[in-house]
Amino acid sequence: MDMAFQSVVTPQSPRIMAERPVRIDAKDVNIYYGEKHAIKNLTIAIPDRAVSAFIGPSGCGKSTFLRAINRMNDTIPSCRMTGDILLDGDSIYDASLDVVQLRARIGMVFQKPNPFPKSIYENVAYGPRIHGTAGSKAELDGIVEKSLRRAALWDEVKDRLDQTGTGLSGGQQQRLCIARAIAVNPEVILMDEPCSALDPIATAKVEELIDELKKNYCIVIVTHSMQQAARVSQLTAFFHLGTLVEFGDTDEMFTAPQDKRTQDYITGRFG
Amino acid sequence: MTELSKKSDGGLIARRYASEKRFRMYGVFALSLTTVFLAVLLADIVWRSLPAFTQYHAVLNVMVDPSKVEASNPAAGDFEGIVKDAWRGQFPSVQSRADRRLLTSLLSNAAGGELRRRVIADPSLIGKDVTVPLLLSDDADLFLKGLSTGVERSDGKGPLQIRSDGENFFLSGQGLNPGQIVLADGGAFKIAPEGDASPAEVIVAPGSTAEVGEGKWQLLTFDAAQDTRKIGDREAVWLEMLREKGIMKREIAWNFFLNGDSREAEQAGILGSILGSLMVVFVTVAVSLPIGVAAAIYLEEFAPKNRLTEIIEVNINNLAAVPSIIFGLLGLAVFLGFFGMPRSVPLVGGLVIALMSLPTIIIASRAAVRAVPPSIREAALGVGASKQQAVFHHVLPLAMPGIMTGTILAVASAIGETAPLLLIGMVAFIVDIPTGFLDTATVLPVQIYLWSDLPEKAFEARTAAAIVVLLLIMLILNAFAIYLRKKFERRW
Numbered sequence: 001m002d003m004a005f006q007s008v009v010t011p012q013s014p015r016i017m018a019e020r021p022v023r024i025d026a027k028d029v030n031i032y033y034g035e036k037h038a039i040k041n042l043t044i045a046i047p048d049r050a051v052s053a054f055i056g057p058s059g060c061g062k063s064t065f066l067r068a069i070n071r072m073n074d075t076i077p078s079c080r081m082t083g084d085i086l087l088d089g090d091s092i093y094d095a096s097l098d099v100v101q102l103r104a105r106i107g108m109v110f111q112k113p114n115p116f117p118k119s120i121y122e123n124v125a126y127g128p129r130i131h132g133t134a135g136s137k138a139e140l141d142g143i144v145e146k147s148l149r150r151a152a153l154w155d156e157v158k159d160r161l162d163q164t165g166t167g168l169s170g171g172q173q174q175r176l177c178i179a180r181a182i183a184v185n186p187e188v189i190l191m192d193e194p195c196s197a198l199d200p201i202a203t204a205k206v207e208e209l210i211d212e213l214k215k216n217y218c219i220v221i222v223t224h225s226m227q228q229a230a231r232v233s234q235l236t237a238f239f240h241l242g243t244l245v246e247f248g249d250t251d252e253m254f255t256a257p258q259d260k261r262t263q264d265y266i267t268g269r270f271g
Numbered sequence: 272m273t274e275l276s277k278k279s280d281g282g283l284i285a286r287r288y289a290s291e292k293r294f295r296m297y298g299v300f301a302l303s304l305t306t307v308f309l310a311v312l313l314a315d316i317v318w319r320s321l322p323a324f325t326q327y328h329a330v331l332n333v334m335v336d337p338s339k340v341e342a343s344n345p346a347a348g349d350f351e352g353i354v355k356d357a358w359r360g361q362f363p364s365v366q367s368r369a370d371r372r373l374l375t376s377l378l379s380n381a382a383g384g385e386l387r388r389r390v391i392a393d394p395s396l397i398g399k400d401v402t403v404p405l406l407l408s409d410d411a412d413l414f415l416k417g418l419s420t421g422v423e424r425s426d427g428k429g430p431l432q433i434r435s436d437g438e439n440f441f442l443s444g445q446g447l448n449p450g451q452i453v454l455a456d457g458g459a460f461k462i463a464p465e466g467d468a469s470p471a472e473v474i475v476a477p478g479s480t481a482e483v484g485e486g487k488w489q490l491l492t493f494d495a496a497q498d499t500r501k502i503g504d505r506e507a508v509w510l511e512m513l514r515e516k517g518i519m520k521r522e523i524a525w526n527f528f529l530n531g532d533s534r535e536a537e538q539a540g541i542l543g544s545i546l547g548s549l550m551v552v553f554v555t556v557a558v559s560l561p562i563g564v565a566a567a568i569y570l571e572e573f574a575p576k577n578r579l580t581e582i583i584e585v586n587i588n589n590l591a592a593v594p595s596i597i598f599g600l601l602g603l604a605v606f607l608g609f610f611g612m613p614r615s616v617p618l619v620g621g622l623v624i625a626l627m628s629l630p631t632i633i634i635a636s637r638a639a640v641r642a643v644p645p646s647i648r649e650a651a652l653g654v655g656a657s658k659q660q661a662v663f664h665h666v667l668p669l670a671m672p673g674i675m676t677g678t679i680l681a682v683a684s685a686i687g688e689t690a691p692l693l694l695i696g697m698v699a700f701i702v703d704i705p706t707g708f709l710d711t712a713t714v715l716p717v718q719i720y721l722w723s724d725l726p727e728k729a730f731e732a733r734t735a736a737a738i739v740v741l742l743l744i745m746l747i748l749n750a751f752a753i754y755l756r757k758k759f760e761r762r763w
Contacts, residue, residue: 072652077576104655114646116665124665127654176649184654 004231008183020047023188023218024069031073034240038064040242042083046235051210053229056239057270058173062222066190067241068205069162069220071099087114107181111193113173115165115180116220120157123165123176125149129218143183151179152209171202175209189213191221195228207232226266230254239264316742320735326524326537327380327415328385328404329513333357335390337398345394350383354405358382361513364458364476372507377506379406379537404520409536409729414502414510415519418728421494422511431455431483439478448489452508455488456481459508474508501728527736531704532718536729539722541737542706547617547697547712548744552686554621554708555628560678561762562625563632567674569638570633572662591630598627599691607695614696615711623691628681635677639670672756679752683745689716715741 024046028215031039039061045053054062064073071092073079081231092102104127115123126145127133134140148154153175157168165176174194179191191210195203210232213219223229229236237247238259246253246262251260257263264270310699340348345519358378359365365374371740382405389403390396414420431444433455442453447467463469482507490738491511497504530540566587574580597649606612612619643666651661692698697713700721705712713721717735722734 071655072649074650075648096431100655100657103652108649108653110646110649112646113648114644115668116647116650126651126656130654130660130664167512180650180654 004082014057020049023048027084031055031068031081034078037224040241044244044247046220048218049214050235051214051221051233053233053234053235054222054239055226055229060239061242062239064190064221066192066222070103070108077187105186106126106188106190107186109177109181109191109194112197113170115173115176117166119162120165121161124179124183131184147179147183150182151175153179171198174198174206188218193222193224196224275543316735316738320732320739322416322418323527323732324524324738325521327407327412328520328522329406329407330518330520331399332402334399336402340390340397342394342397345391350387354383354386355576360365362475367633373506374509377408379408379535382406382536406537409727410501411510412537414507418501419502423492425490426486427486427488428489431488431490433477433480440473442467442471452491454491455483459593461504473507515688531702533702536727536733539733541718543701544713544715544718546705548686550708551620551624551714552682554618554733555625556682556746558622558625559628559632564636564674567633567636567640568662571637587630587633589635594629595688596690598623599694602691602692609712613709615699616692616707616709617712620692620697623695624685624688627691629683632678636674637675637740640666641667642673655760671759675755676752679748683748687716689720692717
């Protein structure tokens, strides 16, 4: 192992961890894109029923690590990984684990709203349908309504469920994507810069929704906006050049960062 | 404004605009040139094809002779004999063997076809008079359409004397030149080459020998000399006289659309080759679409990116550039030689063209699959869809318009393909209309090629007409492609 990686600050044990069980436990994760070493020796424990925000400058590896949590990186041929990530104590990289089942347990919301070019109803119903969750049409209707209500979208779209999802506004599309992720009843929701393509009003709505969802889910959000991290998260992890520099309670991170690099980043000296 | 325009830029902006203007002019020039070429080509073909869409018939009153058609078996009746008798009956004075044969040659050898059809449909017509159109020969048809020679008709000046010495006729009147045709008193003569002092050639005997007053006789002149056309003066005069009687009717040439190929131009049609083409296209689509789309999806979505798949990709691209005749050789060697399939059948033709279209379809389908944004795949994978579900539920529907467009364009070019079919024997002269994929058949472009080679002038128009039909079929296919694309297109 390269000596440079050994000098990474060991993540603190945040106060909030004491109150909640650990949901995602990553140990010594290294991720490579071909020759590029994208994530270096990352170890982190993410608690349940809280919002953990990953911040850091572009190219620091926060999205790469996020995509490792639901094995989305598997779709990139040049990407390989060492180390292990546990979900509720079980390795998600275990050979016996079905990656399709895993992705049903770990939902994902992407940077750009990407509803299917189908009706609003079909967008939400797609997941339950392929997993065979709903036994009947009525049950499926129920899941769709519940998911849309949880995504705070029901009142806006209940009269036009058969219209295409791509016809909604950007903020509505992103909430539709969240509803789609919720519909398969995941344990964890990963959000990759979910508000970067949205205007401030839509952003506020999605943030409100994230705040609501954290009561039931383990949420991990990658964001470029430190204000957003400060607003929605209980825990913040700062990534820099592929290493996890600091991980701790959001309030502490933004008031008294432990590492010089964190301080420089959140005060806007680079990034 | 003035501040900006006054600023010295060394003419850079002016040059930029001039360059853009020049480029636009090149574009307009190129576009107009293409349009003119296309318009000239299309207009020429359509103009040439027009005569083939109509056909002259002689509408005659025919007595269905019970001695020639038995009521018990009307299909075996001698309908050609019946119509020939009726035809000759138009000119009772034409008696010599050679003349009778010449007169009969103006009818198609299938002239009785319509009568046969009617009598078989309704045997009670036997023994009755039936008014029926008789198909004329291609030469007669061309003459009546004015395509073999122009005809000038002028009233004779002054009286015309017709004298007969019992054997020969002598004509005297004003303006009678050697070789000229004179129509008078129901008869027709040709002035001898030596002049009107020699006996005139009788084409149709006159009703009497008497003086014919001014305005009651006419002179006929043909623009083209007799030896430059297939219709001689005698036949031309008979046809002119019948036209004057009003029994020549120009109708839509249903033969052209409803018959198979024939050596006789007036009976040759394109139905056989259209059906052959449709069968070939059906086999092509049925074979190449599923294989091509499956190969494209596998290569694009599932195949590992390694040396082997790279080699396969490069070779697919190379195959798209292989001359079609090579595919014909391949079909000959593999389908006919190795598998022992029959020659000249649409099944083999379709398989060969399917092989030829595959690279195009694969390339087009891959491009269409690649054009689907990755976010859709990620969205599907993100809710726990398997790779296959993501591809079949989301990627494929979005790629469908592109796949359809590529496929139909490949098929449209395949429908015009001739070379590979030559090698598997679909170039034969086939009269029968194919009824199945294992019947011998030919296809439209091959039919065009075959007809373009024939010396008869009537086939010239038929060739052009077959080209027009081929173009129409392609137009329909392209319209269908656009319709499919619009239908499958979704907004995202």
